[in-house]
Amino acid sequence: MATFEATAEAAAKNLESGRTLRELSDLFTPMAIRVAITLRIAQKIDAGRLTAEALAADTATDADVLERVLLHLVTIGVLTRNDRGEFGLTRIGEDMLVENGKAANPPWLDLNTVAGRAELAFTRLLDVARTGEVAYSAQYGTSFWDDLTRDPSSGTDFDVVMAGGMERRIREIAEAYDWGALGSVVDVGGGNGTLLTGLLHAHPRLRGTVLDRHAEPALRTFEDVGLGERATATTGSFLDPLPPGAGGYILSRIQSDWNDADVRTILSHCLEAARPHGKVIVVDEFATEEGVRCDSEDDLRMLVYYGGKERTMEQVRALAADVGLSVESLRKAADWTVMELAPAEN
Missing domain, CATH: 3.40.50.150 (Vaccinia Virus protein VP39)
Structure with a gap:
């Protein structure tokens, strides 16, 4: 658990870096990262699929839409792109591939996992404040735990994280x-x-x-x-x-x-x-x-x-x-x- 001092230090760094309220509250950056993680973009770049067309063909996505997502990841320093239209991984982008020496793709960022789906329930935070209901249940019509029980693979992923x-x-x-x-x-x-x-x-x-x-x-x-x-x-x-x-x-x-x-x-x-x-x-x-x-x-x-x-x-x-x-x-x-x-x- 982070200490209170560490939390205050993080807040101070945000102020020193000049980050604005808009930058702290945007949704497109975290969603772009989650889409890239869910589609295993880092792994596919590492395997030699470097252009938006090649990546789209390998992920069954629209090349134009995917390229626009990837270009935002270039803007924020997660990916690089050269004059030939080939994408690469920055040091930060490599965290999608390997983290602490282990294969990454954290399940809480993968939108196909129950933990990744749970993150989307944060859009219900205002409802929680007003009603006290559980956001995950309101979002999906079932509890987090029932989802784990129904999907053994999600349950296995959750157990591995724990x-x-x-x-x-x-x-x-x-x-x-x-x-x-x-x-x-x-x-x-x-x-x-x-x-x-x-x-x-x-x-x-x-x-x-x-x-x-x-x-x-x-x-x-x-x-x-x-x-x-x-x-x-x-x-x-x-x-x-x-x-x-x-x-x-x-x-x-x-x-x-x-x-x-x-x-x-x-x-x-x-x-x-x-x-x-x-x-x-x-x-x-x-x-x-x-x-x-x-x-x-x-x-x-x-x-x-x-x-x-x-x-x-x-x-x-x-x-x-x-x-x-x-x-x-x-x-x-x-x-x-x-x-x-x-x-x-x-």
Whole structure:
């Protein structure tokens, strides 16, 4: 999560660079970039299709329209164009091809993916302000989560994005808490099993289950890494009652994706499944303080995609208290926190 100082610094740079309100609010630049990413323009240029005609033929688009989009990308410094009408990639344009040494094409910018489609729901932000409805549902007539369930490939893409953010923190999360003492855990909404795999490798006594909308991705992960005897996965929803009896119920990067009522429901189901001696463990990055949401972009995404919000630790603690859970311990895991919850004493 960006710090408040970094956010202020970015604002100051915008002022120093002379960027105008018009430049900060235009829609044609981000849409042109998204179209280029969706059509894999960078990859096709890299493969030798350099003219608008060649690129249009390879993307089943209109050559004149595509050229006009590409010329705007030249204007803003994403592409180059020589006297022969051949397009190339600038340093910025190469980010569409490779990012941090890995193949790029980020799914949240690809208009064919559920995450890319979700970005278009920002055009409903005024409606959200007026009505409180979820922008994604208003835009498409269905929830983000239902779209993931209906389209397994989108669900897989989403799991990969979530796993990418988790992989950088697994070692710290595994070391921050004595997971092995729980005996068994259910990773509630655990996606493709990336977090649970890391915990099982670090704690040989631990066994675990992923519960998510599709069990197959996690089952494949466990089979691939040789954890089939200690890990399994089941299909389900944390908005429904959960399988009881595990030593711990993990909620990792879940609380920000839902509104307050749904978070209470999720925590309540975890509590009921964990009784009488189990733990509910929230693994997440929290907003820093009430009224200051440092990562304002992510906070707005939570709002538009799901009707959720980036919460402070105290806000999550209060929602937990509403359903009868109290904080037993807090442990830092790099920039994340492991919050251990247990049934509150009456």
